[in-house]
Amino acid sequence: MNSIMSLQWLRRSGKFLAGAVLTLTAFGIWVVPTYSTPVGELIAKKMMELEASQERWIQIDLKNQRLIAWEGGTQVYAIVISTGKGSTPTRPGIFNIQTKLAKSRMRGADYDVPNVPYVMFYEGNYAIHGAFWHRRFGTPVSHGCVNVAVNHARWLFDWASVGTPVVIND
Structure with missing residues (x-):
């Protein structure tokens, strides 16, 4: 290797x-x-800290393809999502929402999608965003982003703010 x-x-x-x-x-x-x-270990520690707070935060569970919105230790919203496929995985880690855009163009080597709704970038080009082009939620199909049904993406976009922690775990 x-x-x-x-x-x-x-x-x-x-x-x-x-x-x-x-x-x-x-x-x-x-x-x-x-x-x-x-x-x-760092992710588990951060989740415990956030659960003990009153802070809003987002958990992305890669194994179960779920997104949970939290306020401290209270779940306030839970949905089925699609994260990155094997060749373009969603990376576990601790992030924060850096930028929010009502619409954005998403481009990569083999895709170009205009008007992607409710985009919240949390690291570089990685984002939580609405996906109107598929209905395969619960299955990893993305290029590394977190795909959410558009109605759920809108709720998250309105609920979260720049700086909201995003914890992605396996």
């Missing part, structure tokens, strides 16, 4: 370590320090 494939395997397997400094050795092998905390 080459070093790029190793990094991809680590990321997909959930074994990628948050805060780790990766070092490429002279032998072409990436080294991960042993003092880093696994992402899963």
